[in-house]
Amino acid sequence: MRSKLLALGMLAVLSIARPIAEAAATGRIDSMGKFDLAETFVAITLVYWWYHADKAEHGYRAGPLMNGGVIVLAIVALPIYFVRTRGWKKGALASLAALTFLGLTLGLEELGEWIGGVLL
Numbered sequence: 230m231r232s233k234l235l236a237l238g239m240l241a242v243l244s245i246a247r248p249i250a251e252a253a254a255t256g257r258i259d260s261m262g263k264f265d266l267a268e269t270f271v272a273i274t275l276v277y278w279w280y281h282a283d284k285a286e287h288g289y290r291a292g293p294l295m296n297g298g299v300i301v302l303a304i305v306a307l308p309i310y311f312v313r314t315r316g317w318k319k320g321a322l323a324s325l326a327a328l329t330f331l332g333l334t335l336g337l338e339e340l341g342e343w344i345g346g347v348l349l
Contacts (some may be wrong), residue, residue, distance in 0.1 A: 230286065232278070233282045233283060233286070236275045236278045236282065240334060241337055243275070244335070244341065245340055247338070248264070248338060248341035249341050250326075251345060253345070253348060254346050256349060258342055258346065275332055277299055280299045280302075280303075280307070287314045289314050291318070307327055310313070311327070312324075313338060
């Protein structure tokens with residue numbers, strides 16, 4: 230459980246820190262720039278870390294398709310994983326929680342862009 234929370238916390242920090250770091254390093258914030266690409270790769274790693282810890286917690290043995298799906302298209306693969314590990318009702322709630330967390334990280338990124346803009 231601790232590693233799952235750590236992965237989510239790091240994902241939240243990454244969301245707010247990336248635009249601030251980009252503004253400090255380059256003097257501007259570009260959408261779809263090198264900093265965004267780096268953030269994407271780090272975020273994928275953190276999401277997979279969370280997924281791996283959750284699999285261990287639930288005793289779920291995923292195949293290569295599920296593991297690859299989480300890396301390539303998490304927005305589709307994670308709800309399937311949630312239903313398989315938790316059932317329909319709890320899986321739907323877990324999917325809703327994941328979407329809520331995604332919204333939170335997007336909000337933190339907007340806040341980071343605002344802070345980065347103020348620093349310019």
